[in-house]
Amino acid sequence: MEKKRRDFMGLSLGLFTAAGGIGALYAMKRSWDPLPSVKAAGFTTIDLAGAQPNILTVEKWRGKPIFVLKKTADMKPDDRDVIIGSDRFHVSIGLCTHLGCIPAYEGEQHKFKCACHGGEFDASGHQIFGPPPSPLEIPPFKIDGTKLVLGEEGPEYKKMLDAGLTV
Numbered sequence: 592m593e594k595k596r597r598d599f600m601g602l603s604l605g606l607f608t609a610a611g612g613i614g615a616l617y618a619m620k621r622s623w624d625p626l627p628s629v630k631a632a633g634f635t636t637i638d639l640a641g642a643q644p645n646i647l648t649v650e651k652w653r654g655k656p657i658f659v660l661k662k663t664a665d666m667k668p669d670d671r672d673v674i675i676g677s678d679r680f681h682v683s684i685g686l687c688t689h690l691g692c693i694p695a696y697e698g699e700q701h702k703f704k705c706a707c708h709g710g711e712f713d714a715s716g717h718q719i720f721g722p723p724p725s726p727l728e729i730p731p732f733k734i735d736g737t738k739l740v741l742g743e744e745g746p747e748y749k750k751m752l753d754a755g756l757t758v
């Protein structure tokens with residue numbers, strides 16, 4: 592009787608652990624998955640509804656890497672932020688403005704670091720260290736609900752351009 596009870600408890604614990612493991616794997620996979628996007632005639636539409644804070648997504652637009660980072664509440668607001676609903680996003684062309692390498696995002700430090708010559712950018716894309724002469728460029732974009740259409744110049748992008756926040 593006692594053995595049966597122990598077997599049952601062992602089995603329950605095993606199943607519980609397995610379910611937890613699968614849940615954790617599913618959560619990890621979700622954060623690794625790219626955001627859903629559609630490409631058509633030079634435009635790339637990215638749905639930001641499922642974006643996770645502080646997880647960098649790299650999309651491709653006209654052969655260039657595009658960084659999309661949902662900011663966390665403790666990241667400084669910036670005029671370069673793309674605001675969708677109550678969320679703020681950093682969106683940029685992921686090419687270092689020094690000589691064009693692709694910087695990596697260091698999530699714990701909230702920084703982009705370029706391995707080529709040590710350049711660094713903050714989570715808003717401003718150059719903060721090393722040789723990069725200017726911030727990461729912002730690609731032309733238009734906001735459409737929770738979607739971002741790359742390649743179209745919406746009013747928010749034009750405002751940034753007029754204010755000299757990107758080239």
Ligand code: FES
Pocket residue numbers: 687688689690691692705706707708709710721722723
């Ligand atoms: S290419 Fe990035 S620092 Fe030189």
